[in-house]
Amino acid sequence: MSKxxxxxxxxxxTGALGAGALALPQYLRADGHAGFTNAPGDSxxxxxxNVPQTGPYADEGADELRAYxxxxxxxNGGGDGGMLNTFSSKxxxxxxxxxxxxxxxxxxxxxxxDAARASARSMIEKDGAIMITxxxxxxxxxxxxxxxxxxxxxxxxxxxxxxxxxxxxxKANGFRHFFNSxxxxxxLAPVLAAQYGxxxxxxxxxxxxxxxxxxxxxxxASTEAIGWETVNSVKTPLTQTDFSSYVxxxxxxxxxxxxxxxxxxxMINSLTSAVQFxxxxxxxxxxxxxxxxxLYSRLMARGAGANVKGIFGSTNWxxxxxxxxxxxFVRSFGTKYGFPPSQAAHTTYVQTLLYADAVTRAGSFAPCxxxxxxxxxxxxxxxxxxxxxxxxxxQCFKDVLVVKGKENxxxxxxxxxxxxVTPVDQVMYSPDxxxxxxxxxxxxxxNNGA
Amino acid sequence: MTDQTTxxxxxxxxxxxxxxxxxxxxxxxxxxxxxxxxxxxxPFILNxxxxxxxxxxxxxxxxxxxxxxxxxxxxxxxxxxxxxxxxYLSFGHAAFLGVGSYAAMWSMKLFTLNVxxxxxxxxxxxxxFAAAVGFISLRRxxxxxxxxxxxxxxxxxxxxxxxxxxxxxxxxxxxxxNTDNPILSNIPEGxxxxxxxxxxxxxxxxxxxxxxxxxxxNLGYYIAAAFMLVAFYLSIRxxxxxxxxxxxxxxxxxxxxxxxxxxxxxxxxxxxxISGMYAGxxxxxxxxxxxxxxxxxxxxxxxxxxxxxxxxGGAGTLIGPVLGAGSIKYMENILSKINKDxxxxxxxxxxxxxxxxxxxxxxxxxxxxxxxxxxxxxxxVVIFLPGGLVEGAQRITARFSRKKSSxxxxxx
Numbered sequence: 001m002s003k004x005x006x007x008x009x010x011x012x013x014t015g016a017l018g019a020g021a022l023a024l025p026q027y028l029r030a031d032g033h034a035g036f037t038n039a040p041g042d043s044x045x046x047x048x049x050n051v052p053q054t055g056p057y058a059d060e061g062a063d064e065l066r067a068y069x070x071x072x073x074x075x076n077g078g079g080d081g082g083m084l085n086t087f088s089s090k091x092x093x094x095x096x097x098x099x100x101x102x103x104x105x106x107x108x109x110x111x112x113x114d115a116a117r118a119s120a121r122s123m124i125e126k127d128g129a130i131m132i133t134x135x136x137x138x139x140x141x142x143x144x145x146x147x148x149x150x151x152x153x154x155x156x157x158x159x160x161x162x163x164x165x166x167x168x169x170x171k172a173n174g175f176r177h178f179f180n181s182x183x184x185x186x187x188l189a190p191v192l193a194a195q196y197g198x199x200x201x202x203x204x205x206x207x208x209x210x211x212x213x214x215x216x217x218x219x220x221a222s223t224e225a226i227g228w229e230t231v232n233s234v235k236t237p238l239t240q241t242d243f244s245s246y247v248x249x250x251x252x253x254x255x256x257x258x259x260x261x262x263x264x265x266x267m268i269n270s271l272t273s274a275v276q277f278x279x280x281x282x283x284x285x286x287x288x289x290x291x292x293x294x295l296y297s298r299l300m301a302r303g304a305g306a307n308v309k310g311i312f313g314s315t316n317w318x319x320x321x322x323x324x325x326x327x328x329f330v331r332s333f334g335t336k337y338g339f340p341p342s343q344a345a346h347t348t349y350v351q352t353l354l355y356a357d358a359v360t361r362a363g364s365f366a367p368c369x370x371x372x373x374x375x376x377x378x379x380x381x382x383x384x385x386x387x388x389x390x391x392x393x394x395q396c397f398k399d400v401l402v403v404k405g406k407e408n409x410x411x412x413x414x415x416x417x418x419x420x421v422t423p424v425d426q427v428m429y430s431p432d433x434x435x436x437x438x439x440x441x442x443x444x445x446x447n448n449g450a
Numbered sequence: 451m452t453d454q455t456t457x458x459x460x461x462x463x464x465x466x467x468x469x470x471x472x473x474x475x476x477x478x479x480x481x482x483x484x485x486x487x488x489x490x491x492x493p494f495i496l497n498x499x500x501x502x503x504x505x506x507x508x509x510x511x512x513x514x515x516x517x518x519x520x521x522x523x524x525x526x527x528x529x530x531x532x533x534x535x536x537x538y539l540s541f542g543h544a545a546f547l548g549v550g551s552y553a554a555m556w557s558m559k560l561f562t563l564n565v566x567x568x569x570x571x572x573x574x575x576x577x578x579f580a581a582a583v584g585f586i587s588l589r590r591x592x593x594x595x596x597x598x599x600x601x602x603x604x605x606x607x608x609x610x611x612x613x614x615x616x617x618x619x620x621x622x623x624x625x626x627x628n629t630d631n632p633i634l635s636n637i638p639e640g641x642x643x644x645x646x647x648x649x650x651x652x653x654x655x656x657x658x659x660x661x662x663x664x665x666x667x668n669l670g671y672y673i674a675a676a677f678m679l680v681a682f683y684l685s686i687r688x689x690x691x692x693x694x695x696x697x698x699x700x701x702x703x704x705x706x707x708x709x710x711x712x713x714x715x716x717x718x719x720x721x722x723x724i725s726g727m728y729a730g731x732x733x734x735x736x737x738x739x740x741x742x743x744x745x746x747x748x749x750x751x752x753x754x755x756x757x758x759x760x761x762x763g764g765a766g767t768l769i770g771p772v773l774g775a776g777s778i779k780y781m782e783n784i785l786s787k788i789n790k791d792x793x794x795x796x797x798x799x800x801x802x803x804x805x806x807x808x809x810x811x812x813x814x815x816x817x818x819x820x821x822x823x824x825x826x827x828x829x830x831v832v833i834f835l836p837g838g839l840v841e842g843a844q845r846i847t848a849r850f851s852r853k854k855s856s857x858x859x860x861x862x
Binding site for chain 1: 514515518615622623629642644653740741742746749782787789817820
């Protein structure tokens with residue numbers, strides 16, 4: 001179609017460039033490595049801390065980063081050692097990991113899976129990170145976990161509560177210490193039955209995305225098992241800030257409990273709106289109207305202020321716990337930063353320690369060796385009591401805290417009180433549970449990478 | 451009414467003057483060759499600092515970022531065909547990127563793990579979607595057009611995020627799973643398939659060590675780069691074609707066009723579709739390089755980003771969008787990773803008090819504050835270099851060359 005104007009000069013120019021391009025591979029050398037991606041040198045090892053530094057979960061991300069820095073300090077022998085002193089495994093001695101000094105790189109996930117993967121890939125490809133950890137949303141966790149599986153590095157999930165992370169999207173190279181929607185449901189239901197009775201009608205407002213769905217499913221299943229009835233369930237857009245139109249119909253729906261499957265800013269706004277509509281004082285079906293928030297965080301409680309008083313929910317960890325491990329962690333975190341850590345900080349700190357411990361016990365940084373050391377590993381002294389890292393889905397099983405908003409908070413951090421510690425046996429489930437992806441879900445093969 | 455519309459994409463070689471290749475004028479040929487050389491040698495150009503030195507933080511020559519440079523380059527080149535030539539500011543272009551990504555993903559999940567069919571499928575689906583959106587949105591111009599495209603994009607985002615979860619995977623998005631078994635690829639039971647080009651995986655890289663320098667040559671990058679060069683070439687041909695002239699006419703005076711008996715809407719619609727297909731190509735390549743897609747790829751901020759890329763580089767210029775895309779992705783990936791720790795290492799030679807002060811000051815511009823730096827750069831460019839980075843480059847060349855001949859030609 002087009003006339004090609006071959007000139008002598010043009011052909012020579014193109015030819016030279018083409019030849020140059022073709023000749024390139026001759027200079028290439030095969031990558032010298034130890035059989036797995038980013039094998040560390042003799043003096044230092046690099047970890048990648050991938051947390052949201054901008055966007056809706058930036059507060060959680062900042063707290064996670066503080067915890068990571070603290071963990072690195074403790075691993076390298078600085079500070080007071082924190083939970084290293086209370087951890088049931090004693091192989092970590094403050095000389096880094098396997099004698100290598102721990103270095104770290106940070107990145108911003110922006111709570112977007114694309115940005116999170118870009119940042120994780122740059123850590124793996126450019127900075128030579130041997131392990132990626134962090135994140136404050138399940139979408140990001142699932143995306144980065146799959147990336148780490150593909151690249152052949154270990155992923156230690158941060159704050160992610162959706163069932164899918166260790167359910168239908170579980171991966172052999174990914175591990176989660178945080179609890180999940182199923183556990184929340186299983187832990188909350190008995191407490192709710194004891195507090196509010198078994199003859200209740202629930203109305204769900206559910207954030208319209210993956211975490212909302214799995215949480216609603218879990219809460220419905222466990223509350224219906226104790227005799228509650230689900231009257232209605234309405235999905236709310238994630239970007240919604242004014243929930244009055246969603247809360248208004250609740251009172252006349254015949255329900256007497258409102259379950260808010262919301263997290264972060266969503267929960268703050270919907271709860272505030274529910275309280276403003278007078279739901280707390282309302283009566284329905286001859287009983288007091290009640291509100292339940294399945295997943296609590298201190299940052300959310302702070303945002304919602306006095307509205308959280310007396311409202312039940314669950315949490316992974318709380319700084320007011322009195323066991324040795326929690327106290328040691330709160331002490332060193334408080335000394336360094338001047339305020340108590342959040343549950344996001346706790347889970348990321350623990351994950352870093354668990355990784356370092358698994359590497360040391362395995363005697364190798366190779367992801368498959370580390371994974372083997374973590375699988376079915378039982379430990380204690382990290383703030384949640386006796387804990388099991390189950391091998392079949394890489395989920396931690398531990399006691400779950402049921403909390404409620406404190407009536408008389410003493411400080412801006414003292415907003416929740418632990419009502420009950422649900423023992424781990426009550427929140428146990430089989431790896432092929434229908435809420436966890438059923439029989440189809442599998443970890444696949446662990447990947448050491450190149 | 452008119453039959454002008456039957457041959458809108460004529461790329462006539464008539465204007466090609468002597469001395470060039472590929473049917474381009476010699477000036478355009480030089481530009482194409484420069485871009486070609488830069489793209490091929492990118493692993494060297496982007497890794498100027500030796501490994502382990504303090505400045506290695508600024509190296510950008512690793513596969514993921516290089517792939518992003520060319521992919522977003524394609525996205526911006528396509529956007530520029532619409533915005534730079536016709537002046538129609540689409541504020542929802544990320545929708546086509548996302549639709550292309552989902553299309554490529556499904557092609558890989560169901561059909562074959564080879565990237566080529568996936569990418570073609572992405573271009574086609576994005577083109578069809580752009581035709582539908584364009585047909586409706588182009589009934590209006592100016593701010594109304596922008597708002598309509600924005601509305602469509604946000605609609606697509608909301609649908610992908612929740613309502614269409616079975617198709618899009620909702621918030622968690624889509625990935626290739628071990629349960630996926632594309633009909634044309636033989637994957638052993640339980641294994642996770644990987645995107646490939648006739649068996650060669652996108653992640654394959656060769657590393658070349660020269661002294662302390664380490665250069666990475668990644669297969670995926672060179673595949674994306676090849677697409678980018680073709681896309682760039684086509685964009686030059688479109689800019690120089692009679693069709694491109696018509697698009698400029700739309701920008702300068704639509705009424706006059708109408709009076710001449712030409713229908714501007716047909717031309718803008720074609721430009722909209724072409725630019726949507728470019729976005730689809732970029733989306734397909736993103737999935738090919740990194741087999742994952744999530745709905746936030748279609749969020750309005752992603753649409754805004756391509757507008758900023760184009761304006762930052764120079765709207766209406768050929769190379770500008772590519773430069774803009776590169777600058778933004780560089781800041782997003784390099785600046786955002788500089789944390790206080792790194793700063794302390796850099797300024798360790800200063801006395802303690804001064805070091806802390808310098809670090810606190812520098813920290814305002816890096817790490818999580820990279821958006822702030824981007825904002826400042828964008829403002830400076832818009833205020834002092836309305837023609838974008840390209841205008842900056844031209845001013846510099848003009849200062850150093852004695853010829854003052856090209857001052858009156860538009861930036862191209």
